[in-house]
Amino acid sequence: MTRRFFCYDLRGPVTAIAISVDPAHDTPGSARRFLAKVDSAEQTINSLNPDVEVVKYKTRLDASNIMEIIDGYDVIVDGADNFPTRYLLNDATVRLGIPVVSASILGFDGQLSVFAPYEGPCYRCLYPTPPPAELAPSCGANGVLGVLPGTMGMLQATEVIKLITGSGEPLIGRLLLYDALGATFTELKVRRDPNCPICSRDPDSISEEEMGKFPDYEAFCAG
Numbered sequence: 001m002t003r004r005f006f007c008y009d010l011r012g013p014v015t016a017i018a019i020s021v022d023p024a025h026d027t028p029g030s031a032r033r034f035l036a037k038v039d040s041a042e043q044t045i046n047s048l049n050p051d052v053e054v055v056k057y058k059t060r061l062d063a064s065n066i067m068e069i070i071d072g073y074d075v076i077v078d079g080a081d082n083f084p085t086r087y088l089l090n091d092a093t094v095r096l097g098i099p100v101v102s103a104s105i106l107g108f109d110g111q112l113s114v115f116a117p118y119e120g121p122c123y124r125c126l127y128p129t130p131p132p133a134e135l136a137p138s139c140g141a142n143g144v145l146g147v148l149p150g151t152m153g154m155l156q157a158t159e160v161i162k163l164i165t166g167s168g169e170p171l172i173g174r175l176l177l178y179d180a181l182g183a184t185f186t187e188l189k190v191r192r193d194p195n196c197p198i199c200s201r202d203p204d205s206i207s208e209e210e211m212g213k214f215p216d217y218e219a220f221c222a223g
C-alpha cells in the first residue's frame with residue numbers, strides 16, 4: 001500500500017496537521033481511486049468548507065523531512081499505520097513541544113490518547129519499544145471494522161477542538177480503549193516514565209539523528 005500523509009492548514013492563528021493513510025480514498029469504483037490521497041483529502045475538506053486552506057505534502061514522512069514539515073503547527077493528528085512513523089513523530093513533537101492527538105485501530109478495537117509534551121506522557125512512555133516485526137499487527141493482514149476509522153476520527157476531532165479552545169479535559173495521561181463488539185469504553189491512566197529515553201530529557205538534547213531510532217530499528221522497519 002502506498003502510504004502518504006496530508007495536512008490541512010486552518011486559516012487564522014490555529015493550524016493543525018493530520019497524518020493519515022486512510023484507505024477510504026482507494027475504494028474500488030471510486031472516481032478518486034487514481035488520485036493521490038492528499039488531493040482526494042483536499043477535495044473532501046474543501047467540499048465541506050472552502051475557507052479551509054489545505055497545505056499538501058505529497059511525500060513520505062521520514063527523519064530527513066519531519067522537523068521541517070511539522071514545525072509551526074499547533075496540533076498534530078496522528079493516524080499513521082506503522083510503528084516507525086509513530087515513534088519518529090513522537091520524538092520530533094517532544095522536541096518541538098507540539099501536542100499529538102493519536103488514534104489507532106485494529107480489528108474491532110480502537111485506542112485514543114493525547115500526548116502533550118512535558119505535560120503528560122509521550123508515546124514512548126506508553127509503548128517503550130515497538131513489537132517485534134513478526135508480532136506487529138497490520139490492518140492489511142488483520143482487517144479492520146469499516147466504521148472504526150470514522151468513530152476514532154471523530155473522537156480525535158473532538159480532542160483537537162478541546163485543545164484549540166482550551167475546553168474540557170483533554171485526554172492527556174489517559175488512554176481510551178474502544179471495544180466496538182462489546183460497545184464499551186475503558187479508560188486507563190498513563191503516567192510519564194521518569195526513565196523515558198525521550199521526554200525525560202531536555203528537548204534541546206534530542207538530536208535529529210536519534211529520532212525514531214531503536215537498536216533494532218531496521219529489523220522492525222523492514223516490513
Ligand SMILES: [Zn+2]
Binds near residue numbers: 121123125196200
Ligand atoms: Zn516519554
